[in-house]
Amino acid sequence: MSWQATVLTLxxxxxxxxxxxxxxxxxxxxxxxxxxAQDLRQHGLxxxxxxxxxxxxxxxxxxxxxxxxxxxxxxxxAGADVPRVFLTPRGRPLRQQDVQRYAQGPGLVLLCGRxxxxxxxxxxxxxxxxxxxxxxxxxxxxxxxxxxxxxCIRLLPGVMGSEESGVxxxxxxxxxxxPHYTRPAVWEGxxxxxxxxxxxxxxxxxxxxxxxxxxxxxxRPDLWSAWLARTEKNGAAATGKTGQTxxxxx
Ligand code: SAH
Numbered sequence: 001m002s003w004q005a006t007v008l009t010l011x012x013x014x015x016x017x018x019x020x021x022x023x024x025x026x027x028x029x030x031x032x033x034x035x036x037a038q039d040l041r042q043h044g045l046x047x048x049x050x051x052x053x054x055x056x057x058x059x060x061x062x063x064x065x066x067x068x069x070x071x072x073x074x075x076x077x078a079g080a081d082v083p084r085v086f087l088t089p090r091g092r093p094l095r096q097q098d099v100q101r102y103a104q105g106p107g108l109v110l111l112c113g114r115x116x117x118x119x120x121x122x123x124x125x126x127x128x129x130x131x132x133x134x135x136x137x138x139x140x141x142x143x144x145x146x147x148x149x150x151x152c153i154r155l156l157p158g159v160m161g162s163e164e165s166g167v168x169x170x171x172x173x174x175x176x177x178x179p180h181y182t183r184p185a186v187w188e189g190x191x192x193x194x195x196x197x198x199x200x201x202x203x204x205x206x207x208x209x210x211x212x213x214x215x216x217x218x219x220r221p222d223l224w225s226a227w228l229a230r231t232e233k234n235g236a237a238a239t240g241k242t243g244q245t246x247x248x249x250x
Contacts, residue, residue, distance in 0.1 A: 003033040003156050004082070004107030005149055007142075008072045010051065010114050012037035014142045023160070024153045032156050033107075035149075040064075043071035052115050062115040066122035069111065073126055078109045084128045086111040086118060087141035087148065091130030094148060096171035098131070102148075103155035110148065112141030174227040175216045178208035 007015050015037035016028060027033055044051045045068065052062035073084065085108055092098075102108055111118070111128065123130065133144045154160055170177040181192040195207045217224045 001106070002031050003103070003152070004078075005033060005035045006076045006078060006082075006107070006109045007035070007037045007112065007145055008040055008069070008076070008110065009037055009112040009140075009142055009145070010040050011112075011140070011142055012039045014146075017146060019146060019149055019153065024150060027153055027156060027159045030158075032159055033153055038072060038076065040068065040072050043068045043075065055116065060116070064113060064115060064118040066119035066125075069118055069122045070126065073109070073111070073122075076109050079106065082106055082109055084109045084111065084126065085148070086113065086123055086128045086130050087133065087144035088113055088117060088130050089132050089135070089137050090117075091132040093135075094131050094133050094151075096151075099148070099151040100155060103152045108148070108152070110141070110145040112145050114140045171223075173212075174223060174230060175212040176220060176223070178211040178215070 009015070016024070016035045019025065019035070020028060024033075028035060040051050041049045045065070050065075051068045052064050055061065055063045078084070083102060083105060087110065122128075131144075131148065133147050138144055168177070181196060185192050185197070193207065195203050198204070213224075213227075216227065
């Protein structure tokens, strides 16, 4: 059984879009996941198939109607075990741990907003998770849905080349990833850190761990304090540890 993405949108032609290429595209062709984009307009009302109306209380813009959104949700016939997600800047910020949870499930129903958003009542009555991909405002939920799907699909079994690449990267251990280097060994007069050429795997792991910690401390104080709190609780020293420790992420 493949992982099923159902997208409710006013622009179904945006899917699979970039996810039809490269890693996700091959997985789509191979049946690892499937993508069904449903046009919300199908459930629109009247001659003009209206999906939105003006906001009660006044103000700029339009709001997507609860009856139209509900009809589209019902038409998906997705099981109760499939999370329904509305992409919105008002949502809980998306984290790698959410992505892991979604990837382990049967798939997702994604509701893409347009205009000012969606009537609050249908969001409350239909057990819809609200998720934001970051603190900025997009013109519609479609690009956010593509981001969320991309993050999930690469974690599906068999999609990424090496089993390890999902475990060692940024966020999986609660830290940002260490820096990478490849050939040429000298570029514009700059050497590669010597330890990486040493062949000493323990020393390399220790160096990478230290780099990951320093970069996280510098760039993401929020992740750093969470990581410190977790490692202290586990009775481990914050520095000098080697290897990733399989903590549950951020
Ligand atoms: N008036 C809304 C923004 C509407 S933007 C507000 O201030 O909260 C139009 C649509 O784009 C939203 O309904 C949502 O589906 C999508 N969108 C915009 N920014 C987003 C973000 N950061 N994360 C997820 N979806 C977003």
